[in-house]
Amino acid sequence: MNLQRRTTLKTGGSLALIAAAVSAGVLPTSAFAQWNKNAFDAKNLNDVVKAMGGATAEKSNDIAITAPDIAENGAVVPIAVASKLANVESIAILVEKNPNSLAATFDIPAGTEPNVGTRVKMGQSSNVHAVVKAGGKYYVATKEVKVTLGGCGG
Amino acid sequence: MSDPMRIRAQLKDGGVTEVRVLMAHIMETGLRKDASGATVPAHFIQSITATHGSKTVLNAQFGPAVSQNPVMNFSFKGGAKGDKVTVSWTDNKGAKRSDEATIA
Amino acid sequence: MKQRRWISTVTALSVSIPFALSVSAQQDTQKEIERYRQLLADGNPAELLEMRGEELWKQKRGPKNATLEACDLGLGAGKIGGVNAVLPRYFADVDRVMDLESRIVHCQVTLQGFTQAELTKRPYSLTVGERQTDHEALTAYVVGQSRGAAVNVPQAHAKERESFARGEKMFYYKGGPYDFACATCHSVDGQRIRLQDLPNFQKADNAQRAFTTWPAYRVSQGAMRTMQWRLYDCFRQQRFPELAFLSQASIDLITYMGVKAKDGKMDSPAIKR
Numbered sequence: 001m002n003l004q005r006r007t008t009l010k011t012g013g014s015l016a017l018i019a020a021a022v023s024a025g026v027l028p029t030s031a032f033a034q035w036n037k038n039a040f041d042a043k044n045l046n047d048v049v050k051a052m053g054g055a056t057a058e059k060s061n062d063i064a065i066t067a068p069d070i071a072e073n074g075a076v077v078p079i080a081v082a083s084k085l086a087n088v089e090s091i092a093i094l095v096e097k098n099p100n101s102l103a104a105t106f107d108i109p110a111g112t113e114p115n116v117g118t119r120v121k122m123g124q125s126s127n128v129h130a131v132v133k134a135g136g137k138y139y140v141a142t143k144e145v146k147v148t149l150g151g152c153g154g
Numbered sequence: 155m156s157d158p159m160r161i162r163a164q165l166k167d168g169g170v171t172e173v174r175v176l177m178a179h180i181m182e183t184g185l186r187k188d189a190s191g192a193t194v195p196a197h198f199i200q201s202i203t204a205t206h207g208s209k210t211v212l213n214a215q216f217g218p219a220v221s222q223n224p225v226m227n228f229s230f231k232g233g234a235k236g237d238k239v240t241v242s243w244t245d246n247k248g249a250k251r252s253d254e255a256t257i258a
Numbered sequence: 259m260k261q262r263r264w265i266s267t268v269t270a271l272s273v274s275i276p277f278a279l280s281v282s283a284q285q286d287t288q289k290e291i292e293r294y295r296q297l298l299a300d301g302n303p304a305e306l307l308e309m310r311g312e313e314l315w316k317q318k319r320g321p322k323n324a325t326l327e328a329c330d331l332g333l334g335a336g337k338i339g340g341v342n343a344v345l346p347r348y349f350a351d352v353d354r355v356m357d358l359e360s361r362i363v364h365c366q367v368t369l370q371g372f373t374q375a376e377l378t379k380r381p382y383s384l385t386v387g388e389r390q391t392d393h394e395a396l397t398a399y400v401v402g403q404s405r406g407a408a409v410n411v412p413q414a415h416a417k418e419r420e421s422f423a424r425g426e427k428m429f430y431y432k433g434g435p436y437d438f439a440c441a442t443c444h445s446v447d448g449q450r451i452r453l454q455d456l457p458n459f460q461k462a463d464n465a466q467r468a469f470t471t472w473p474a475y476r477v478s479q480g481a482m483r484t485m486q487w488r489l490y491d492c493f494r495q496q497r498f499p500e501l502a503f504l505s506q507a508s509i510d511l512i513t514y515m516g517v518k519a520k521d522g523k524m525d526s527p528a529i530k531r
Contacts, residue, residue: 035200035246040217068294070287072531076221076477078297095219099185103219106228112211113170117227119301121183121219148291160305178306180387180480194387222387222480223303 039092040102045129045140048094048102054138057131060085063141065130071122074147079103080117085134088114092133097126122147161255163239171233171257173204173211175226175241183218199224202243206233233257295529304398304475304482304527307390311399314392320370329365331358331400342404343524346513348415355421357512359486360504362396381503382487390481394473397484401473404524409469411516418513425514428507429459434497440511459518466522469515474528482527485512 039051049057066080081091091114092105103120114132122128125146132139157178164172177199184196196218204212211230233239235257242252315326331341332349346357356364359381366372381393413419432439444459457468473484483491489508493501501508 035215040215066297068290068297070290070294072291072294073477075480076298078225078294078301080227098219100217100219102217104217105215107213109210109212111209111232112228112230115229116212116214117225118216119221119225119298121221157306157310160309174301176301176303176306178303182387186386189385223306225301225303227301 036105039105040100042101043099044101045094045096045131048092049131049138049140052090052092052105052131052133052138054133057138057140060132060139060141063130063132063139065128065141065143066117067128067143067145069144070146070148072148074122074124076119077122077128077145077147078117078119079128079130080115081130081132082113082115083130083132083134083139085114085132085139087135088132089136090133091116092131093118093120094129094131095120095122095126096129097124098122101129156249156251159241159243159251159253161239161241161253163233163255163257165233165235165257166229169231169233170229171206171231171239172229173227173239173241173255175202175204175224177224177226177243177251179222179224179243179245181216181218181220181222181224197245197247199243199245202226202241204228204239204241206230206237206239211239298477298529302475302527302529303480304473304529305402307395307398307475307482308402308527309399310390311395311397311402314395315399320366320372322369322371324369324371326362326365326369326396328369329362331361331365338400338403340404340407340524342401342526343407343409344412346418346421346509346516347412348417353417355415355417355509355513357485357504357509358400359393359397359484360509362393362400363504378503382483382490383481386480388481394482394484397473398482398527401524401526405526407524409466409516409519409522409524411513411520413517421510421513422517424506425510425512428511429514436497438496440492440496459515462518462520462522465515465518466520469519470522470525471528471530473526474530477529477531 036051039048042048042051046056062084064082067078071077079093081093083091088108090105090107093103094101095103104118106116108114122145127142128145130141160176162174166172179199180197181199182194182197184193186194188194198218198220199216202214202216203210212228214226216224237257238254239257240252240254242250244250318325328335331338332345332347333341342358346355348355352364363374363377366377367374377393381391383390383394413422429440443456447458457464459465472488473482475482486503486508489511490501
């Protein structure tokens with residue numbers, strides 16, 4: 001939460017825009033969290049964790065990544081992450097060898113299951129990391145996914 | 155112009171509502187070149203919010219590495235058949251879309 | 259780009275097995291690819307196009323300001339459930355065999371007053387990220403209503419049997435700079451190009467699998483493609499003259515494949531690499 005406020009203040013311009021949108025009734029009052037540009041620009045796991053407000057991520061066996069060992073097409077690689085850790089606050093999906101590592105983040109409010117999925121692009125075979133923030137700390141699990149056709153192929 | 159999302163919300167055993175969202179979006183990375191060699195500017199969904207009644211059940215942020223026509227799965231407790239689930243997104247060009255589904 | 263893909267296709271084919279993998283490693287790869295395809299199956303973006311198609315179908319459009327709801331796709335006016343499993347078929351009102359896509363266009367002409375020329379000018383979206391065409395959306399909606407229906411392309415009418423016979427002949431007709439027929443690639447067991455298993459249409463299960471999964475959302479193109487497009491693209495790969503949209507040749511090939519796929523269960527729009 002703190003982190004969000006910090007990022008928001010740094011980019012005051014768009015904050016004003018969002019505020020205007022909210023008051024105009026365009027957005028639900030819950031509003032969209034400010035997009036974490038620093039995290040999405042980061043080039044590796046450590047930098048992503050830092051941009052999300054952590055220091056390092058500890059390896060954990062309580063995070064399960066469901067993804068194919070081999071993806072036929074890197075343009076669409078299904079990735080699901082489930083965690084047995086207590087008090088999960090967020091889940092992030094990273095592709096190590098993509099130009100920018102972070103693909104997506106999910107905030108998990110109380111009552112929402114620590115179990116999310118989406119599909120990502122992979123330019124080449126790579127490790128996929130799932131970073132879970134739980135009880136204020138960051139944890140990570142990793143799985144390799146081979147790609148037979150890069151995310152930009154025909 | 156953006157096409158509607160397809161949202162499926164199903165109540166499962168144990169009182170968990172499983173939600174699957176399909177979104178129509180190009181999710182352009184900003185790295186691709188068009189036929190003339192010019193870089194196609196990035197264009198992608200950045201933020202997604204899902205609400206059940208007045209409660210936010212998911213906030214997500216996407217980068218351009220999420221696949222074209224994104225698919226998203228999540229589940230939450232406390233939903234009942236007939237309740238509405240609303241999903242909204244905004245992209246990096248300021249376009250927005252909001253759709254709702256009824257829990258079945 | 260297109261050119262390169264074609265050449266790599268041909269080289270791979272002439273080597274026949276394009277990888278230096280052991281048989282067991284290949285089987286493992288195939289199993290994992292199968293798992294990948296299953297993971298994709300729930301969440302097919304073609305569903306978005308089906309929704310758009312449904313809206314278009316029920317919307318008053320064209321010079322006659324009519325919907326397509328009275329369209330007769332072979333099972334009676336207004337019936338769309340299961341039609342894709344029994345097309346192509348003979349239609350008495352036009353005294354010829356039509357496939358699904360021809361018949362949708364026919365209804366747009368007769369019911370809504372559009373001209374054939376404007377509807378067939380640009381049936382497919384072809385550049386990356388282009389919005390899918392109305393034709394693709396309408397087709398997506400209609401075929402989606404046939405999921406689970408058993409394929410039974412009729413052969414009762416003489417013109418239906420003629421269509422099959424012409425389709426079969428075309429399937430085996432060799433030509434083009436590589437002297438390929440459809441059968442060169444599609445009548446051999448275990449034939450593969452890169453990781454794609456090529457269906458052998460002489461085997462019912464292969465033919466069923468191919469026929470029942472088109473139209474399909476193509477992950478590599480970020481778009482749903484119709485059966486007409488599938489054939490158009492195979493003609494291109496074969497270096498045959500361009501296959502005209504809704505041509506008799508295209509309808510006959512679909513009739514041939516449909517008859518070969520008898521009893522398969524429709525499962526389209528599917529999702530493919």
